[in-house]
Amino acid sequence: MSTIKDVAKLAGVSVATVSRVVNRSPRTSEKAIKAVTEAMEALSYRPNANARALVSQTTQTMGVLVGDVSNPFFGAMLKSIDLVCRDQGKHLLIGNGYHEADSEREAIEILINSRCESLVIHSKGLSDQDLTKFCKEVPGLVVINRQLDEVPERCISLDNYKGSYLATEYLLNQGHRDIAYICSEHDIEDADSRKQGYRDALAAHGVSPQEHAIACGYPDEQGGEKAMRDLLSRGVSVTAVAAYNDYMAAGAMACLEESDIAVPEQVSVIGFDDGLISRYMKPRLTTIRYPIQPMAEQAARLALQLAQGSSPESSPHVFVPTLVKRNSVKPLTH
Template sequence: MKKKYVTIRDIAERAGVSINTVSRALNNKPDISEETRKKILKIARELGYVKNATASSLRSKQTNIVGVIIADSANPFYAEVLKGIEAASRKYGYQIMLMNTERVYENEEKAIDVLLQRRVDGLLITPVQDKAEDIKALMQRNVPFVIVGRHFEEFEVDEIHSDEIKGGYLATKHLIERGKRNILMISGYLFKSAAYMRLEGYKKALREHGMPFREDMVIVTDIDIENGYQAVQKALNEGLKFDGVFCYNDLMAFGVIKALKERGFQIPEDVAVIGYDDIVYSSLVCPPLSTIRIKKFEMGFEAFRMLLQKIKGRRKRRKRVILDVELVVRETT
């Protein structure tokens, strides 16, 4: 049976040199002749030699692999954050190992265990946040990790997220300035930091414009297209009157637009709609969606740099980075 992988012993036998000489040639050590080095590298290519990264990591005690745990691989928001992570990993000579939790806490716990068993050098995590025992355990084990896109009030961790209160404020203020006075907010579950901070921004804008906060004007649900669609149908069926909708994310806004159109509403004349995230499809829907743009690529890239600082021991203190957001006005407001 043919061997699965070529070893340095195979190269040494073909070249007629010692295993140590092959190792030094492959690792570009200076104390062998150029002629010998070229000969060994040529044989390695011919045989299809691939470096054994596992053996190297055992010697160095580093794998040069970072574990990435995302909440929903189907959400274009995470795809754009992941682009930033991948760009940074390539720049700094690392690989990533990706796991998707589907927004289930138990999956998040398992993902952390699997990645630590693989001896990754550190973790980037977009946590579910309905529990935090796994994050506390990581802190106690002194594992390098960075929280991406979320904020923990109860303890200090390395984290990077958007200015969610400002985002919620800008979205609601824009609807008010468009003359909307009954603004429905369709929110994600409030144990998520992004959801409760966007809600705080919504409340802030209402206060500043002398408008009361009404609990019946906030619908809390999951954050996909279908959830936005069902939330608006429910509000309309219950007779709730609204002329503006602020959605937790763009996906929900797509569902909201579909529901409103089916019920005969003109957008934005009857009901204005604003989303959040500015994912790639938001400018392509009909009508194009007004939204809050966040720095998704930058979030991923900077999260990786923050983690690398921890892995390399260049930073001891906890670090929190808050990225700015901006209003993008299109045709739904």
């Protein structure tokens, strides 16, 4: 494998001149650029990214932490961030945290050690104190889908409580009173906020929330199916179900179908996220839109601006969820 010394020797220049060409220094003559470029091509020399970063004090990468890259929600988030980065001539380095504190911490430290000046972090396992510490260490770090009291200007989030309240209130306005809730078993802020939104919407309409009408599972199709099966086995009287996300709603609907319970004729179902799956289910899923694409774009732009020394706005960036009406909810008729 060729080295920078081999390139310098073939080009007839110094190692320092090769380094200036590699790092696109303006203090390099056209003659030197031509000689070094031809020598690099002849030797199939590939500059070391870490070495270039040491010279330029920057890299052309943005670090992103997600829960699980195989989850379509994070796929949509990454695509939006990548579009912003490509427009700025940057590329992504991605770490999975799996909502576990140790995994998230290790992934963030790897991204920092890889000299990513801009970071977009989706963390549910680390404490507020840990994330705030990382924010103070890395000026270009932005937290998405979470609020931190000490650095609210570095956070992009959604009002999860309002979204779940909106979903439950819509079911109530359709005449439903026996409304079950399928929640995520993860001990994270999103799950707590959405469950509380469900409870408070019921209470505001004079319906006492019943704990036996709440079932938890892993936040995917299998978890939603399991939670719905738990509710049916308990003999819970239910005319409508609100789910933590669209995938749990899909699992719940599959369980209802297997139990010969028609959706929405016998039980209405509402999801959360408005992911791609919601438009192609049968019936098409009524849900709460989580605007992850514009949120991710804003997080990426903010991270790049902060890394360049710009001052963030003092107020937090909180997005508002909206209701998407489709065919999985039907008014209750007596």
